[in-house]
Each structure stands twice: as C-alpha cells, then as structure tokens.
Amino acid sequence: MILGVKTKELIRRVDDRGFFMEILRDDDQLLQKFGQFSMAMTYPGVIKAFHYHKLQDDLWFFPKGEAQVVLYDLREDSKTRGETDVYYLGELQPWLLTIPAGVAHGYRVLGGEPALITYLTTQSYDRLQPDEYRIPWDDPTIGFDWRTHNR
Template structure:
C-alpha cells in the first residue's frame, strides 16, 4: 500500500427503521483534522482524475453506487514512489480511503447507477488559492489505465 494511505472498513448497522453507518469519527486513529464535508456524484463510466494536494489529506467514502478509486504516489522521497493502488468502494464494499498530500487520486463510477461520494478533507476549500493540482485522466505521467478490466471467473 502507498505510504500514508489508510483504509477503514465501514460497518452498516441495519434495523427495522433503516440503516446507520459511521464514516469518520474524531476518535478514529485515521482522523487528523476537520476542514469541510462535501458530496459529489459521478455518472456511470465517468472518470474524475487526476489531482493531488500539497496540504490537505482527503477522506473519501462512496455511499451509493460503486467507484474504482485509483492512487499514484508521485512523492519523490516516498518509500512507495511510483506505486499505484486501486480500491473498489461503495454500497457493496463500504470503506473509507484516506489519501495523504502528494498522492494523485481519482475515481471512476463502475456501477450502472450514479455514484454518490462524500469527502471529508482536512482543509476547507480555498477559493482564492486552491490546494489542487491536476492532470488529465489519460496523462502519460501516471502509469494507470482507467479501462474496466474483466474480473476473475469463479466456478
């Protein structure tokens, strides 16, 4: 796993009234600081990538649908420099992914319905000087292909 990336398996608690799922608590080992909470969606097949931050840590959770989260460690002095990670998260695999500064990240909606993603970054968005550095999804600088690959066959 890329140095500094953390995951937290989320527990869904159902009862006769509905479901509850804690995403991030201030007493979690994974928690650093609160900046803001926002929601974003992706239509099926849409890729939102690549970007990284110099200051903020991102905490990403998919509440509805499924997304493929891809990470690339571009930090020159990192022990995992050049590594990629991939996580499939959403309603069939509830998980929080924590992404440290300097790690490029993005995701693709892999479900047949729109995905709903909640992000809890450690910093509030600065409209005058955004801490956001972007590359296009198909950049040759990152060795990753967003094409959905056929999975393993069972049986």
Template structure:
C-alpha cells in the first residue's frame, strides 16, 4: 500500500494468488481501514459498467469516502483535491487501474474524482462507499470533465 501525492489518497496494488483453479485477490480488509483517516467505515458496494471512451467526471463528496477497483477493462482515474484546508489543495493526480494494473484506489471525501475508459472494451468497476447513497439528499457535487478548476486534458498524449 502506498500513499498518493494527494493527502488521504491510497493505492493498494493487489496481489493475485494464481493456481490451476484460477486466481484470488483481497480487495478491502477491516484491519486495513486505518489508512491515515481515509475510508471511514462501510456504507455500500456498487457495480458500474462504462463503454469504451466514456469519461465519467467529475464529482466529489462532503461526507463519503470511496474505494475503487476496476475488475475488467482499464481506466485512467483523475483526482483533484478541492479541500480548502488540505496542504495538497489544488493538486491533480492520475492513476491507471484495471486488468493491466490491479489495485484498489482509496479516495477521501473532498477530493473530486472521475475516470476515462481506455481501450476498445468496456470497463467494469466495483466501488465501496463509506456511506449508503441517499437519493433524497445525495452527498454528491458534480462538475464537467473539462472544468477550468481542474484543467485536465483527457486526450491521450503521444510519447
């Protein structure tokens, strides 16, 4: 497990235990929920699928932490620290998750997040939230993927 550049963000590379029957990896353990204050408990687990090339960004939470795992396909996850009292306020960080890089990404409240599906296949994500979704009063603020506050260029750059 390693801490990201943004305060409270953690990346847990997953170890695949492979044998002749298949593979197994631990995602989230109760004894790992200390992570410097990130991910304060369990609220719900959600599954989502996004088509190739889709950008789902940006949103953030006031009270909820998230932990993402890309089960199938690959994504470019972009995080931006909006917290006014954070020493990493204004910092943007990029992670690549999926079949090519299995990992759990922990995103604390107050950090805007979104992703782009990479490649020609859909991406399937499972994410854990520290609070259940409340449709009557959603803990979610949204803004456009090309918002000037983040200023992120989602295009693949030649290297």
C-alpha cells in the first residue's frame, strides 16, 4: 500500500425504511483540514486520469456506480515512490479513500451505468494558481494497463 493512503469501510445501517450511513466524521482523522466538497458524474467506460496535487490531499467516495481507482506514488521522499495501487470503489465497495499530495490518481467507470464521485479536499480550488498537474492516462512511466485487475 502506498504510504499515506488511508481507507475507511463504510457501514450501512439498514431497516425497513431504507438505510443510514455515516460517511465522514471529525474523529476519523482522514483529512488534516477541510478545503472543498465537490461531486462529479462520469459515463461508463470513461477514464479520468491522471492528475496530482503538490499541496492538497483528496478524499474520494463513489456513492453511485462502480470505479477502478488507480494511484501512483510520485513523491521523491516516499518509501513507496514508483508504486501503483488499484482499488475498486462504489456501491458494492463503499469505502473512503484518502489520497495524499504527490500521489497521482485517476479512475475508470466500470459497468453500464454512470458513476458519481464525491470528494473532499484540504484546499479550495484556486483558478489563478491551480494545484493540479496532469499526466496522460497511458503514460509509459506509470505503465498501467487499465483492464480490470484482481486484487
């Protein structure tokens, strides 16, 4: 596992009215601070990768649909530099995933339905000085094969 990446399995409390699920609590210690909360919808088969941040951490949650999430550690001082991790997140795997600054990240929507991603960041987006750096989804340095992998 890439150093600094954190996960939290989410628990659904189900009864005859539906379900309730706590997603994030202040005592979970998954974010150092709060900056922004956002949501995006992505169509089936789309790959949104890769990007990374030098300053902010991300916290990802997929409440609808399924996604293959890929992380690649770019941090110079990390013991896991150059390592790749794959996570399968979504309705069937309701987990939170903390992605530290310096770790490139992206995802591919699985199945035939769109996926919703909600994400919190430790900084708000600044259009004048964006902390967002892009790497092509098929970058040969990362060398990731986007076909589904077994974990």
